[in-house]
Amino acid sequence: MEKIKTARRSLEVYNFSLFDKNDMNTRMDYCNINNNDLYDVLKNNIPQYFENIGPEKLSKKTIKIDSDGANTVFKSNSKLRIITGKIKIGDDDGKEIEHTKGAKKQTVVYVKQKGVYAHRPFFFMIIIPKNKKTGFIVLEKEGYYSCKKIFCKALSILIKDKMSGLLFRDENYVEDEIIKNFIEKGEYNSINISRKNLPRDLCDKYFGGYEEGGEYELELVLRTKKGTDFKDVTKQKILNNMENYDGFFNTKEFEDIGFDDSTSLKVVSTFDGTTKTIDLSDSMKIRPYYTISVELDNKGFADFESIRNEAIGLVKGFNLGLL
Known part of the structure; x- marks a missing residue:
């Protein structure tokens, strides 16, 4: 029996509301x-409508519902008021790109021409609770690949067209008290410290020189091994900075490496069997990404039913009575 392949993915969670363009302070029913x-x-419009939105409205990208053979990957549940599916984001970067096979002796398999869109699938879930004015969106994130910007833009266009010109607004869903439990009581997998936009002297130090217009990033990953956890003093310092940000690890040693107040920090923590990557960047604007393990389909992407079950389980764990 062939072993089922699995991989880690992240789920991003957002709230959304609808507003009248003349009153952006009052959420609509x-x-x-x-x-x-x-x-x-x-439920009735997403599949066809998304496919008809031109790339000129989506930052030169396309969006459509994915398919499994002759069937679209799109489900709805009127009792739970959830819509789930997979979208494909198409991207033409305006370049010819060689695709090769082999590590040392690379053979060109084909060349992607200009004007040809490469498509990547992403899972999505929309929750529209009855008698509420705030809904939820759950989106798959694979590494640095995210569909959030294009998906929410397409959703905004559809809603404005079909719902009397109403405006769609999304925001990060943050569980303040739960996040504090992950920071204070969780078992840390790692602390990731990074800095972008490095000055010339650090580029010379680490990369042997500075290239005009080049992009550089300095990253330090702190881990413990063999069951050892980070000390309470470190966790308390991070927790304190959630309310009163004044920079992390402000010591001469970290400054000598190249980290300063613009440094971003992520904590990967496990609490009650759930692992979250908590992004504490941008002066402590908390953006939690939920790490999950999913089965892979025969193309190497997340299996729809597997990631759907994980997403439903995640939302149930919020204890908000949504599902």
Whole structure:
């Protein structure tokens, strides 16, 4: 029996609300907009509408619902009021790119021409609770590949067109108290410290020279091994800085390496069996990414049913009574 392949993925979670363009302070009741329910509008329109949005409206990218043979990967559940599926984001970077096979003696398999879109699939879930004014969006993130910008832009265009010109706004979903538990009581997998936009002297020091227009990043990953955890004093310092940011690890040793107040920091922590990557960058704007393990399909991407089950389990764990 062939072993099922698995891999780690991240899930991003966002809140969203609808507003009248003349009143951006009052969330609208999306269950009844001129007798239209947002759940029904999205369920009935997303597949065809997304495919018809041109790249000129999506930063030169395309979006469409993925398919498995003749069937689209798109499900809805009227009882739970959730819509799940896979989208494919198409990207033409305007370049000819060689695709090769082999590590040493590389053979060119084909060349992607200008104007040809490479498509990457992503899982999505939209939750539209009854008698609420705030919905939820869960999106797959693979490494640095994210569909958030294009997905939310497409959703915004659809809603504005089909819901009387209403405006869509999303924001990060942050569980303040739960995040504190991960920081204070969790078992740290790692602390990742990084700095971009390195000055010339650090480029000379680490890369042997500075290239005009080049992009450089300095990263330090702190890990413990063999069951050892980070000390409470480190966890408390990070927790304190969540409310009163004044930079992490402000010591001469870290400054000598090249880290300063612009340094970003991520904590990978496990609490109650769940692992989260908590991004504490940008003066402590907390952006939690939820790390999950999923089965892979025959193309090497996340299996739809596997990641769908993980996403539903994650949302149930918020204890918000959504599912």
